[in-house]
Amino acid sequence: MAEWIMRQLPALIILVPFTAAPLAYLLGTRFGRPVGFISALLSQPLAVLLAITVMREGTLRYEVGGWGGPLGIDLVADGLTATMVLVTTVVGLFVTIYALGYFGDRERYRFFWPLWLFLWGSLLALFFSGDIFNLYVCLELVSMSAVALVGLTLRREALVAAMRYMLAAILGSLFYLFGVALIYGAFGSVDMQTLREIVRADTTAQAALALMTVGLVLKTALFPLHFWLPPAHSNAPSPVSAVLSALVVKGSFYILVRLWVDVAQPMAFPGVSTVLGILGATAIIWGSLQAFRQERLKMLVAYSTVAQIGYLFLMFPLVTGGGQAATDAWMGGIFHAVSHALAKSAMFLAAGLVLARFGHDRIDGLAGLSRRAPMTAMAFGLAGVTMMGLPPSGGFVAKWLLIRASIEAGQWWWAVIVVTGGLLAAAYVFRVVGPFFSREPEGIDDLDLDPGRSPWAMEGATLALAIGALLLGVLGQPLLDLIMVSAPALVAGVTP
C-alpha cells in the first residue's frame, strides 16, 4: 500500500488542488474556504513524502493513464522537481492561512479560492512535466490563473496591470511554443528524457533555444523585459503578490534551467549565458536602486523581486564550464530561488498586514511600526535579512555558494556583484526598517480591522515564512542534498 502511494505521488500531488479548485467554485464562498484549507493541509505530507522518496530512490517517473511517451504525458520528479514542489507546497500553506483571514468570507473575493487552487495545481503540474510541450500548457495555465488573480479586486490599476501582464504572458508563451515546434521539427520528440540524449547543436535547434529563452526571460521578468512585474505584483491583493513573486516567476525560471543546464545543454552558447549573467547583474543593481526610490511599500517589494531575480541568472555563466563551480552555482541558484520564495512571500504578506491596518502603504507613513505591529515589523525585518544575503538565512547560503562558484570558475566579478547586491538590498531594507523604530508622529490611526479577520493567524503565517527563510540558513543542508539528487550531468560532477 505504501509502495503504491509512492508510485502515484506525482499524480496525487497534482490532483489534490485540481480537485479542490472546482469544488471550491461549486460550493461557493462559505465552503470554498475550508476546501482550500484542507487541500493545503493535505498537500504537505504528500510533498514531504515525495522529497523523501526522491532522496532515497532517485528520479520518479509516472505515466499518466498508463500510456507512456511519446504520445502520453509523463510526470517526472528528480531532486530539482521535488525541491520546487516542496517550496510551492509550504509557501502555499502559509499563504492559504493568511488568505483565510485577509479575504474573510466577503462575496467580492469569492473567486479567489478556485483561482488560487487552480494556480497551485498548475504550478505543480509545471514542475512535474516530463516533456516540453506539456510545459507550454502548464505555462499558460499558470499565467491565466495568475492574471485573473491580479485583477481580482477589479480596481482600475489592478485591471490595467493584469492586462499588461496578460499580454506579456501570452507573448512569452508564444515565443516558447515556437521554439518547441522547431525542436520537434529538428529532433522528432518533445520528451525531455529522449531529447537529453539526441539533442545536438544545429542551427534550427539553436534558433529554437534562442526563441524559448526570449519568451521565458520575458515571463521571468529579467531586465530589461521586467516592465510588467512591478505594477502587477504591487496592485494585486497581497496574498496574490506573495505567490506571484515567490512562485510564479520561478516557474518560467525553472523551465529555463531545465533547458539550459539539463536538456538542451549541448546547445548552450557560452556567449549567451554570459549575456544572461550580465542582464542578471544589471537587474540586481537597477532593481535595487529602483526599489530604494519607491514611495509605496508594495512597489519597493516588487522591485526587490526584479533585483533578486537577477541573482538567479548569475547561475548561467557559472554553470557552463562544468566542474565544482557548476555544482556550487547550481546549488546556489536553486537554493536562492527557494529562500527568496519564503522571504519574499513573507514581505508581501507583511505589506498586506500594513495595508489592512493603516489603509495605506506609504513608506513615509510607517514610523513607529515596531510598536504598533511588532510581529509584522519583525517579519518584514527578518525577511529583509534574506534579501540582504546575511546570515542566518537561506539567502546567505545561496550567496556563499554563488561567491564560491565565481571564484572557482575564475569569474570573480560575479562575486563583486553578489556582495554589492547585498549592500544595495540593505539600503532599501533599512530605508523601511529604520523608521519602524523611530518616535512615531502623533495621529496615526488604526483602521478598524474587518471583524471577520483574524490577525493572529495572518501575523503568525507571515512570521512563520520569514523564520523559515532564516532556518534554511542553518538547517538547510538536507535541502542542498535534495537539490543534488539526479542533478543534470553538467553539475553533478559526472563526465558525460
Add this chain to the structure above:
Amino acid sequence: MTWETTALVAGVAAPFLTAVLIFALGEHRHAARSRVNLAGAALTGTAVLAAAAAALAGAPDAYPSVGIALLDIGFSLRADMLGTLFAVVAGVLWLITTVYAIGYMSHASDRARFFGFFSVCVGSAIGIALSANLLTFFIFYEILTLATYPLVIHSGTPAALKGGRTYLTYALPAGGALAVGVVWLNLIAGPVEFTAGGSLDPVLASTHAGSLIVIFALLMLGLGVKAALFPLHGWLPAAMVAPAPVSSLLHAVAVVKAGVFGIARVVLEVYGPLGRDLGVTQVLAVLAGFTIIFGSVRAIAQDDFKKRLAFSTIAQLSYITLGVALASPIAIAGGIAHLAHHAAMKITMFFTAGAVAEEVKAYRVSEFDGLGKRMPLTMTAFSLAAIGIVGVPPVAGFTSKWLLGVGGVDAGAGWVIAVLGISSVLNAAYFFPIIHRAWFRTPKPEWAHGPASGKPEGDMRMIVPLVITAAIGLAMGVFAGMDLSPASWAQAIAGWEFPW
C-alpha cells in the same frame, strides 16, 4: 550528548531562547520579563563556566565539540580555552549588565524590544566565542551586526537613526569583505577548523602567497571594523548615541571584543606562522600601534564623557590586536589577557557614565566637578578602573601591559615599549583629570553634602553592578598569579598557540 557538549550548546542557545521568550511576553509584563531575562542570564553564565571547565579538562587536544552539516564546512561549536575565555567574559558580564539595564531602563519605552535584541547580541557573541570554524564564526558575526542595530537606534530620535546608519555603513560592507575572504580561503585551503598554532598548510605560503595576502587584508577589513582598528573605527564614537547598557556590554565587551577575538582566531589559529612568513602580521602590528596612539590622543580632546570612553576603547582594543600580532608567546598572552581585563575595567566606566547621566544628568567631563562627593561609590569604582587602564598596579591593566612590553622585546619589536609608554602617559592625561575633578574640585551646591540623607547615591541596580565589576578588575590584577586568573589562562593559551 555529554555534559560538556550540553554546556556548549546551552551557552549559545540560552540567550537566543531568552530572546524569543522576551519577545513573546510583549511590552507590558515587565516583572515577568525581568525574571525570564535574569534566569536566562544566570543559566548562560553557568553554562559558559561549565564549558570553560570542560575546555580546561580537555586542553589542548581533546576539546569537546558539536555540530551539524552545512555546506562543506559545517556549523560547529567547540569549547576551547581561548573561546571559553571570551564566552565567560560575555556570559558573566551579561548577568551583571542585565541587573544594571533593568535599573537604567526602568523609565524607558520599548523595553521588550531592547532586552530581546540585547539577548540576541549576547547569544551571538557567545556563538562567536565558541565557533569551531570560520563559517560558524561568520554566521554569528553577522547576526551580531544585525542585532546591534535596533539597540543603537533604540531611542528613535533622528540622531539615533543617524548613528545607526553610520554603524551599518561600516559594518555591512565589512561583512561583505569578510564573506569574500572566508569563502576564498576555504576554497584554497579546504574546510579548515580553528587549530592552535595555525591550520593552514605551510605549503600554501609558496603556492598561493598573493591570494593569502589579499585574503588576510579582506579578513582584517571585515574584523577590523568591529575591532575599531584605524581607519575603520569611525562607527564607535557615533554609536555612543545608544543607551548606556548597550555601550557598556556591547561596545566595551561583546561587539568590539568579537572583532579582536576574530583577529586573534585568524592570526593565531588560521594563519599561524604563515602570518609572519607573508609579512602580514607585521603590518597589522604597526597599524595596531598607530591606533593605540591615535585613540589616546583623540580621547584627550573629547569633553563628552562617553565619547572620551569610546576613543579610549579604540586605543585599548589595539593592545589586544598588537599582542596577538607579535611573534612572542608573552605578547600573545598579554593581548589575550587584556581581552578580559579591559572588559571589566571599561564596563565599569560605561556603567559609571550611565549612572551619572541618570542620577545627576551630567554628560560632559566639564560637569563632573566634585562628583565624588555626590556619588562616592560610583566615582571610587571609576577611579579604580581608570588607574587600571592607565596601567598602575595592582589593578588588572598593569599585568597585561607588562606582558605586552616584555613580549614586545622578546619578539624583537622594541618600539612596542615606546608605544606602551606614550599611551600610558596619554591614558593618564585623559583619565586623571576626571579623577581630579571628581575628588578635588568644588562640587555644585546641591552636591556638596553628598547623596540625599538616607537615600543611596543612585539606583542600587546600577551602583552595585559597577562596584562589582570594579572589584573584578581589581581581583584580576591582584590574583593574576593564580591558576585560574585570566592572565594565567592567557599564558597557557599562548603556549599552545606559539609552540616554537
Add this chain to the structure above:
Amino acid sequence: MSQTDLYTLAGAALFIIGLYGLMTRPHLLHKVLALNISSAGVFFVLVGIARRVPGTTPDPLPHAMVLTGIVVTVSSTAFALALAKRIYSETGIAALDASDVDAEENAGG
C-alpha cells in the same frame, strides 16, 4: 525549398507581423488580435512540421499540439477580451495608459 520550410517561413512572418502589431498598436483589441496572428504563425509552423517527411502520412503529434494551442488561444483570447471590455468600462479608453504605449514599443524599462 520543401513544403515544410515554406510553412515555417510563412509562420515566422506571421509571428513577426503579430509581434509588430502588439508593440505598435495602443488599442487593446488590436493587441489581442495581433497576438492571435502570432499564434496562427506558430500553428503554421507546427502544421508544416507534421509533413516534414513527404510521401508518408502526416505526423499526428504536431496536429495534437496545434489543437491544444488553438484551445489555449481561444480561451485566453476570450479572457483578454473580457478584461479589455472591463477596462474600457472602467476607464473609458481601450488602452493601457499613454505612457505604456511607449513602453511597449521599446519593450521594457
